[in-house]
Amino acid sequence: MAKxxxxxxxxxxIKGFGAVGLDIYPCEANEEAAQLFRKIAxxxxxxxxxxxxxxxxxxxxxxxxxxxxxxxxxxxxxxxxGNTGIGAKRLSSFVEQAVGSDILFQ
Amino acid sequence: xxxxxxxxxRMQLTKLKKQLxxxxxxxxxxxxxxxxxxxxFIDLVQENKRLRDKVERELALCNAHFVNASAVMSKESLDAxxxxxxxxxxxxxxxxxxxxxxxxxxxxxxxTANEGDIFPYGFAFTSFELDDAVMSLNDLLPDLIRLxxxxxxxxxxxxxxxxxxxxxxxxxxxMIPRYQETIKYIAMKLEENDRSSRTRLMKVKxxxxxxxxxxxxx
Numbered sequence: 168m169a170k171x172x173x174x175x176x177x178x179x180x181i182k183g184f185g186a187v188g189l190d191i192y193p194c195e196a197n198e199e200a201a202q203l204f205r206k207i208a209x210x211x212x213x214x215x216x217x218x219x220x221x222x223x224x225x226x227x228x229x230x231x232x233x234x235x236x237x238x239x240x241x242x243x244x245x246x247x248x249g250n251t252g253i254g255a256k257r258l259s260s261f262v263e264q265a266v267g268s269d270i271l272f273q
Numbered sequence: 274x275x276x277x278x279x280x281x282x283r284m285q286l287t288k289l290k291k292q293l294x295x296x297x298x299x300x301x302x303x304x305x306x307x308x309x310x311x312x313x314f315i316d317l318v319q320e321n322k323r324l325r326d327k328v329e330r331e332l333a334l335c336n337a338h339f340v341n342a343s344a345v346m347s348k349e350s351l352d353a354x355x356x357x358x359x360x361x362x363x364x365x366x367x368x369x370x371x372x373x374x375x376x377x378x379x380x381x382x383x384x385t386a387n388e389g390d391i392f393p394y395g396f397a398f399t400s401f402e403l404d405d406a407v408m409s410l411n412d413l414l415p416d417l418i419r420l421x422x423x424x425x426x427x428x429x430x431x432x433x434x435x436x437x438x439x440x441x442x443x444x445x446x447x448m449i450p451r452y453q454e455t456i457k458y459i460a461m462k463l464e465e466n467d468r469s470s471r472t473r474l475m476k477v478k479x480x481x482x483x484x485x486x487x488x489x490x491x
Contacts, residue, residue, distance in 0.1 A: 169363040169382070172418070182352065183339050186393050187411045188360035188383060214364040214379055215421040235432060237377045238366055240425035244417075245329050247336045254325050258318060258427070265314055265431040267438075272322060 170238065173207050175200065176219030180246030184217075196221040205229050214238045219246035220253045277455045281462035289459065293452040300444040307437045310372050314430045321423045328420050331413050338406030345400045354394035354403060360384060362414065374433045376426040381418050 174184045178193035185191040192207060194200045200222045208216060208229070216239045218226065223243035230241050243253050259269045279285050343351050361384040368375045392407060482488040 169365055171361070171363055172421075179339075180336065182355050183335060183406055183410045185358050186355045186360070186407045187414055188358060188362035214366045214377070215418065217417070217421075234428060237368060237375060237425070237429070240377065240421045240428075242421045242424055245332055245336075247340070250329050250333065254329060255322075257424075258322055258325065261427045261431040262318055265311065265434040265438075271315070271318065 170214035171212055172215045172217070173213045173239075174217045174244075175204055175207065175222050176217075176244075176246050177221070180219050180248075189217075194222070196225055198225075201226045201229050208233055208239050208241070211238075215240045215242060217242050217244050219244060220251045221246060221248070223253055224251075275451070276458045277451060279455060279459070281459045281466075283463065286456065286459045286463070289452055289456050293449065293456065296444055296448050296452060300441060300449060303437055303441045303444065306372055307434065307441055310374070310430060310434050310437060313371060314427065314434060317423060317430065318427050321420070321427050324416060324420045324423060328413065328416050331409070331416070335406060335410045335413060338402060338409055342400055342402040342406050345402055350399070351403065354399050355407075357393055359393040364418065371426075371430070372433075374430055376429055377422060379418050379422045381415065 172189045173192060174181045174189050175192045175194060177195060181191045181193060190213070192203055194203050196219075204216070204218065204222065204226050207213060218241060220243050223230075223241075233239055233241055243257065245251070245254070255272065259272055262271050263269045277289075279289070346354075363382050363384070364379045365382060367378045367380070369378050370376075392404065394403075396404070
Protein backbone atom coordinates (compact mmCIF):
# COMPACT_ATOMS: atom_id res chain seq x y z
CA MET A 168 0.00 0.00 0.00
CA ALA A 169 1.50 3.30 -1.04
CA LYS A 170 1.33 6.05 1.51
CA UNK A 171 2.93 9.46 1.74
CA UNK A 172 5.01 11.35 4.25
CA UNK A 173 3.79 14.46 6.01
CA UNK A 174 5.75 17.13 7.84
CA UNK A 175 4.08 19.44 10.35
CA UNK A 176 5.87 22.40 11.84
CA UNK A 177 6.57 26.08 11.56
CA UNK A 178 6.98 27.15 7.96
CA UNK A 179 10.63 28.14 8.38
CA UNK A 180 11.64 24.67 9.50
CA ILE A 181 9.74 22.63 6.99
CA LYS A 182 9.64 24.50 3.71
CA GLY A 183 12.61 22.57 2.37
CA PHE A 184 10.84 19.26 2.77
CA GLY A 185 8.24 20.30 0.23
CA ALA A 186 10.92 20.49 -2.43
CA VAL A 187 12.13 16.94 -1.88
CA GLY A 188 8.65 15.48 -2.19
CA LEU A 189 7.05 15.40 1.24
CA ASP A 190 3.68 16.96 2.02
CA ILE A 191 4.13 19.97 4.27
CA TYR A 192 1.59 21.45 6.67
CA PRO A 193 2.89 24.71 8.11
CA CYS A 194 1.40 25.77 11.42
CA GLU A 195 2.35 27.45 14.64
CA ALA A 196 2.80 25.58 17.90
CA ASN A 197 -0.66 26.06 19.39
CA GLU A 198 -3.89 24.14 19.76
CA GLU A 199 -4.59 24.30 16.06
CA ALA A 200 -1.47 22.24 15.52
CA ALA A 201 -2.91 19.43 17.60
CA GLN A 202 -6.12 19.50 15.62
CA LEU A 203 -4.24 19.61 12.36
CA PHE A 204 -2.12 16.66 13.43
CA ARG A 205 -5.18 14.67 14.36
CA LYS A 206 -6.88 15.42 11.05
CA ILE A 207 -3.80 14.37 9.11
CA ALA A 208 -3.18 11.23 11.14
CA UNK A 209 -6.80 10.11 10.84
CA UNK A 210 -6.84 10.29 7.05
CA UNK A 211 -4.58 7.22 6.99
CA UNK A 212 -2.84 8.42 3.85
CA UNK A 213 0.45 9.00 5.63
CA UNK A 214 2.85 6.29 6.71
CA UNK A 215 5.19 8.70 8.44
CA UNK A 216 4.40 12.06 10.04
CA UNK A 217 7.39 14.15 11.00
CA UNK A 218 6.70 16.78 13.65
CA UNK A 219 9.04 19.53 14.66
CA UNK A 220 9.98 19.25 18.29
CA UNK A 221 7.73 22.13 19.38
CA UNK A 222 4.68 20.51 17.80
CA UNK A 223 5.73 17.11 19.07
CA UNK A 224 5.80 18.42 22.62
CA UNK A 225 2.26 19.80 22.54
CA UNK A 226 0.55 16.87 20.82
CA UNK A 227 1.29 14.29 23.48
CA UNK A 228 -2.35 13.40 24.04
CA UNK A 229 -3.11 13.09 20.35
CA UNK A 230 -0.06 10.95 19.69
CA UNK A 231 -1.16 8.31 22.22
CA UNK A 232 -3.80 6.98 19.85
CA UNK A 233 -1.27 6.04 17.21
CA UNK A 234 1.32 4.53 19.49
CA UNK A 235 0.31 0.92 19.06
CA UNK A 236 -0.59 1.21 15.39
CA UNK A 237 1.90 0.41 12.65
CA UNK A 238 1.21 3.58 10.71
CA UNK A 239 1.50 6.48 10.98
CA UNK A 240 4.92 6.56 12.58
CA UNK A 241 5.09 9.88 14.41
CA UNK A 242 8.68 11.07 14.54
CA UNK A 243 10.09 14.25 16.09
CA UNK A 244 12.71 16.22 14.15
CA UNK A 245 14.55 19.34 15.23
CA UNK A 246 13.35 22.58 13.68
CA UNK A 247 15.28 25.77 12.95
CA UNK A 248 15.18 26.71 16.60
CA GLY A 249 17.59 23.90 17.37
CA ASN A 250 17.58 20.57 19.07
CA THR A 251 15.72 20.30 22.36
CA GLY A 252 16.71 16.69 23.01
CA ILE A 253 13.17 15.34 22.72
CA GLY A 254 14.29 12.64 20.30
CA ALA A 255 16.95 11.29 22.63
CA LYS A 256 14.53 11.44 25.55
CA ARG A 257 12.02 9.46 23.55
CA LEU A 258 14.62 6.76 22.90
CA SER A 259 15.46 6.60 26.58
CA SER A 260 11.79 6.18 27.39
CA PHE A 261 11.61 3.20 25.02
CA VAL A 262 14.54 1.55 26.74
CA GLU A 263 13.03 2.35 30.10
CA GLN A 264 9.73 0.82 29.11
CA ALA A 265 11.35 -2.33 27.77
CA VAL A 266 14.08 -2.93 30.31
CA GLY A 267 12.72 -1.24 33.40
CA SER A 268 15.45 1.35 33.64
CA ASP A 269 17.53 3.23 31.13
CA ILE A 270 20.64 1.11 30.85
CA LEU A 271 21.90 2.36 27.51
CA PHE A 272 21.97 6.14 27.31
CA GLN A 273 22.22 7.67 30.71
CA UNK B 274 1.43 -16.96 49.11
CA UNK B 275 -2.22 -17.60 49.40
CA UNK B 276 -3.51 -20.89 48.18
CA UNK B 277 -6.39 -21.06 45.76
CA UNK B 278 -9.93 -21.55 46.92
CA UNK B 279 -10.48 -25.14 45.75
CA UNK B 280 -11.93 -28.36 47.09
CA UNK B 281 -9.17 -30.71 48.26
CA UNK B 282 -10.17 -33.61 46.01
CA ARG B 283 -8.17 -35.99 43.90
CA MET B 284 -9.81 -34.71 40.73
CA GLN B 285 -8.88 -31.15 41.57
CA LEU B 286 -5.32 -32.29 42.26
CA THR B 287 -4.93 -33.86 38.81
CA LYS B 288 -6.43 -30.79 37.22
CA LEU B 289 -4.06 -28.47 39.06
CA LYS B 290 -1.05 -30.59 38.21
CA LYS B 291 -1.97 -30.34 34.55
CA GLN B 292 -2.36 -26.57 34.84
CA LEU B 293 1.00 -26.32 36.56
CA UNK B 294 2.77 -28.12 33.71
CA UNK B 295 1.11 -25.79 31.22
CA UNK B 296 2.09 -22.77 33.30
CA UNK B 297 5.70 -23.94 33.56
CA UNK B 298 5.91 -24.58 29.84
CA UNK B 299 4.26 -21.22 29.07
CA UNK B 300 6.66 -19.49 31.40
CA UNK B 301 9.67 -21.01 29.69
CA UNK B 302 8.42 -20.05 26.26
CA UNK B 303 7.53 -16.49 27.25
CA UNK B 304 10.91 -16.12 28.88
CA UNK B 305 12.61 -17.18 25.65
CA UNK B 306 10.42 -14.76 23.73
CA UNK B 307 11.33 -11.95 26.10
CA UNK B 308 15.05 -12.67 25.84
CA UNK B 309 15.01 -12.79 22.06
CA UNK B 310 12.87 -9.66 21.79
CA UNK B 311 15.21 -7.89 24.15
CA UNK B 312 18.28 -8.89 22.14
CA UNK B 313 16.75 -7.52 18.94
CA PHE B 314 15.42 -4.45 20.66
CA ILE B 315 18.83 -3.51 22.03
CA ASP B 316 20.38 -3.85 18.56
CA LEU B 317 17.59 -1.79 17.06
CA VAL B 318 17.67 0.90 19.67
CA GLN B 319 21.40 1.31 19.29
CA GLU B 320 21.02 1.75 15.54
CA ASN B 321 18.17 4.13 16.24
CA LYS B 322 20.38 6.22 18.49
CA ARG B 323 23.17 6.33 15.93
CA LEU B 324 20.78 7.26 13.12
CA ARG B 325 19.00 9.90 15.18
CA ASP B 326 22.26 11.57 16.09
CA LYS B 327 23.23 11.60 12.44
CA VAL B 328 19.87 12.89 11.24
CA GLU B 329 19.72 15.62 13.85
CA ARG B 330 23.22 16.74 13.03
CA GLU B 331 22.60 16.85 9.31
CA LEU B 332 19.21 18.45 9.67
CA ALA B 333 20.86 21.26 11.58
CA LEU B 334 23.23 21.65 8.61
CA CYS B 335 20.29 21.67 6.18
CA ASN B 336 18.59 24.34 8.23
CA ALA B 337 21.78 26.35 8.19
CA HIS B 338 21.81 26.08 4.39
CA PHE B 339 18.26 27.33 4.24
CA VAL B 340 19.10 30.22 6.51
CA ASN B 341 21.98 31.06 4.17
CA ALA B 342 19.66 30.88 1.20
CA SER B 343 17.11 33.13 2.83
CA ALA B 344 19.87 35.59 3.60
CA VAL B 345 20.78 36.03 -0.06
CA MET B 346 17.30 35.69 -1.54
CA SER B 347 14.16 37.56 -0.66
CA LYS B 348 11.62 35.59 1.36
CA GLU B 349 9.06 35.86 -1.44
CA SER B 350 11.29 34.49 -4.15
CA LEU B 351 12.53 31.72 -1.84
CA ASP B 352 8.99 30.66 -1.01
CA ALA B 353 7.98 30.93 -4.66
CA UNK B 354 10.89 28.71 -5.68
CA UNK B 355 9.82 25.97 -3.32
CA UNK B 356 6.11 26.41 -3.87
CA UNK B 357 5.39 23.83 -6.53
CA UNK B 358 7.36 20.69 -5.82
CA UNK B 359 8.31 18.45 -8.69
CA UNK B 360 8.99 15.40 -6.66
CA UNK B 361 6.57 13.30 -4.65
CA UNK B 362 7.86 10.56 -2.39
CA UNK B 363 5.50 7.72 -1.63
CA UNK B 364 6.18 4.86 0.71
CA UNK B 365 5.31 1.25 0.20
CA UNK B 366 4.37 -0.11 3.58
CA UNK B 367 4.86 -3.79 4.25
CA UNK B 368 5.07 -5.54 7.54
CA UNK B 369 7.54 -7.87 9.10
CA UNK B 370 6.80 -10.20 11.95
CA UNK B 371 9.47 -10.22 14.64
CA UNK B 372 8.56 -12.57 17.50
CA UNK B 373 4.84 -11.84 16.98
CA UNK B 374 5.37 -8.09 16.84
CA UNK B 375 4.36 -6.68 13.49
CA UNK B 376 6.80 -3.96 12.58
CA UNK B 377 6.46 -1.80 9.47
CA UNK B 378 8.91 -1.67 6.60
CA UNK B 379 8.99 1.35 4.36
CA UNK B 380 10.33 1.41 0.85
CA UNK B 381 10.44 4.78 -0.80
CA UNK B 382 9.36 5.47 -4.35
CA UNK B 383 9.71 8.77 -6.12
CA UNK B 384 7.26 10.07 -8.66
CA THR B 385 9.73 11.13 -11.29
CA ALA B 386 11.94 8.55 -12.92
CA ASN B 387 15.12 10.37 -12.04
CA GLU B 388 15.60 10.53 -8.30
CA GLY B 389 18.01 13.41 -8.63
CA ASP B 390 15.31 15.46 -10.30
CA ILE B 391 14.52 17.48 -7.23
CA PHE B 392 14.89 21.14 -8.00
CA PRO B 393 11.43 22.58 -8.48
CA TYR B 394 12.74 25.87 -9.87
CA GLY B 395 14.85 27.24 -12.64
CA PHE B 396 18.42 28.06 -11.73
CA ALA B 397 18.40 31.53 -13.24
CA PHE B 398 16.95 33.53 -10.38
CA THR B 399 17.86 31.47 -7.37
CA SER B 400 21.04 31.33 -5.38
CA PHE B 401 23.31 28.33 -5.16
CA GLU B 402 22.78 28.23 -1.41
CA LEU B 403 19.23 27.11 -2.08
CA ASP B 404 20.52 24.33 -4.35
CA ASP B 405 22.81 23.22 -1.54
CA ALA B 406 19.98 23.25 0.95
CA VAL B 407 17.59 21.25 -1.20
CA MET B 408 20.29 18.80 -2.21
CA SER B 409 21.43 18.15 1.35
CA LEU B 410 17.86 17.58 2.41
CA ASN B 411 17.33 15.17 -0.45
CA ASP B 412 20.45 13.24 0.55
CA LEU B 413 19.12 12.98 4.05
CA LEU B 414 15.74 11.64 2.99
CA PRO B 415 16.62 7.90 2.95
CA ASP B 416 18.03 8.24 6.46
CA LEU B 417 14.89 10.04 7.62
CA ILE B 418 12.71 7.25 6.26
CA ARG B 419 14.91 4.58 7.83
CA LEU B 420 14.80 6.50 11.11
CA UNK B 421 11.01 6.56 11.01
CA UNK B 422 10.92 2.84 10.36
CA UNK B 423 13.33 1.97 13.16
CA UNK B 424 11.84 4.34 15.67
CA UNK B 425 8.35 2.98 15.07
CA UNK B 426 9.71 -0.57 15.44
CA UNK B 427 11.36 0.37 18.72
CA UNK B 428 8.12 1.88 19.95
CA UNK B 429 6.11 -1.23 19.10
CA UNK B 430 8.75 -3.61 20.43
CA UNK B 431 9.21 -1.83 23.74
CA UNK B 432 5.47 -2.08 24.37
CA UNK B 433 5.52 -5.79 23.54
CA UNK B 434 8.57 -6.42 25.73
CA UNK B 435 6.88 -4.71 28.63
CA UNK B 436 3.81 -6.89 28.20
CA UNK B 437 5.85 -10.08 27.91
CA UNK B 438 7.97 -9.15 30.90
CA UNK B 439 4.87 -8.64 33.01
CA UNK B 440 3.49 -11.98 31.91
CA UNK B 441 6.75 -13.78 32.69
CA UNK B 442 6.94 -12.15 36.11
CA UNK B 443 3.35 -12.88 37.01
CA UNK B 444 3.78 -16.52 35.98
CA UNK B 445 7.09 -16.86 37.79
CA UNK B 446 6.24 -15.10 41.01
CA UNK B 447 2.48 -15.50 41.36
CA MET B 448 0.86 -18.21 39.28
CA ILE B 449 3.42 -21.00 39.55
CA PRO B 450 4.03 -20.67 43.33
CA ARG B 451 0.31 -20.53 43.86
CA TYR B 452 -0.24 -23.72 41.89
CA GLN B 453 2.60 -25.44 43.72
CA GLU B 454 1.27 -24.48 47.11
CA THR B 455 -2.26 -25.46 46.29
CA ILE B 456 -1.06 -28.82 45.01
CA LYS B 457 0.93 -29.32 48.20
CA TYR B 458 -2.06 -28.31 50.28
CA ILE B 459 -4.35 -30.77 48.52
CA ALA B 460 -1.81 -33.58 48.77
CA MET B 461 -1.38 -32.98 52.51
CA LYS B 462 -5.12 -32.74 53.03
CA LEU B 463 -5.66 -36.04 51.19
CA GLU B 464 -2.97 -37.75 53.23
CA GLU B 465 -4.46 -36.38 56.40
CA ASN B 466 -7.91 -37.67 55.41
CA ASP B 467 -6.30 -41.00 54.66
CA ARG B 468 -4.70 -41.21 58.07
CA SER B 469 -7.80 -40.12 59.91
CA SER B 470 -9.99 -42.70 58.18
CA ARG B 471 -7.37 -45.38 58.90
CA THR B 472 -7.31 -44.61 62.64
CA ARG B 473 -11.09 -44.48 62.65
CA LEU B 474 -11.27 -47.92 61.09
CA MET B 475 -8.76 -49.28 63.59
CA LYS B 476 -10.78 -47.82 66.43
CA VAL B 477 -14.04 -49.26 65.07
CA LYS B 478 -12.40 -52.64 64.67
CA UNK B 479 -11.23 -52.53 68.29
CA UNK B 480 -14.68 -51.62 69.47
CA UNK B 481 -16.28 -54.40 67.46
CA UNK B 482 -13.80 -56.99 68.77
CA UNK B 483 -14.40 -55.87 72.32
CA UNK B 484 -18.13 -56.05 71.88
CA UNK B 485 -18.29 -59.46 70.27
CA UNK B 486 -15.47 -61.40 71.92
CA UNK B 487 -14.75 -59.24 74.93
CA UNK B 488 -11.25 -58.72 73.60
CA UNK B 489 -9.39 -55.87 74.95
CA UNK B 490 -6.60 -54.09 73.15
CA UNK B 491 -5.29 -52.75 76.38
